[in-house]
Amino acid sequence: AQKVTQAQTEISVVEKEDVTLDCVYETRDTTYYLFWYKQPPSGELVFLIRRNSFDEQNEISGRYSWNFQKSTSSFNFTITASQVVDSAVYFCALSEATYSGGGADGLTFGKGTHLIIQP
C-alpha cells in the first residue's frame, strides 16, 4: 500500500528566509505520480505541481522549486525568499495510477506541513 510521510508538522520562519518542506513516499509501483497542494487559510486545495516517476528533473517555478529523488523516495519542496502569503498548509500526495476499472486511482495524502511565515 502507498504511504506519504511529511515529518514536519509545523515550520515557522521569518519572511525572506528559504524553507524546505520534506516529503517521503512509499509505493510498490514503478509508475506513480507525486503532487504538491497548498491549502491556504480559506480552505481550498490549490494544485502546485505534478511529477511522474520517470521524470527526476528538478523543477523551478518562480520562488518555488521541487527536488525529486527516487533513490531516497523523496519529493521535497523549497520556497525561496518566503513571503507572508506563502503561509498555508502544504500537502504532498501520491497516485499509484493503478488501472483498476480502467483508470487512475485517487490520491494518498501526507498529513501536511503547516508553514507560518512571520513578517
Next chain:
Amino acid sequence: DAGVIQSPRHEVTEMGQEVTLRCKPISGHDYLFWYRQTMMRGLELLIYFNNNVPIDDSGMPEDRFSAKMPNASFSTLKIQPSEPRDSAVYFCASSPIGGGAAGYGYTFGSGTRLTVV
C-alpha cells in the same frame, strides 16, 4: 470553466438527521472523487467514480455513507443518520481521463464544512 462546484459551503445539522452534499465536476472530466478532511485523519479518499460508475468505495467509513453519480455532471454524498464524528470538510475533486496517470492532476472543489451537533 467554473471549476468543481460543491454545495452547500457550510452545513450544520443535528445528530440523526440526513445530510446530502452535492458536487458538480468540471465538464468533460471522467473521474470524480470524494475526500474527507479531519484533524485526526487528514485527507482521506472515500469513493471515486469513473464515467458515473463507482470504482472503489473502500474508503467509505460505514453504511451510513452513500454516494451516487446519476449523470456526468452531478454527484451526491449522503450521510444517514449523521453523527458528531462525521463533522469534517468534505471535498469533491474531478479529473480528466487517466487522472494522475495522464498527468492532468486533480481539481478540487472548495469543500463543504459539515458540523453535526
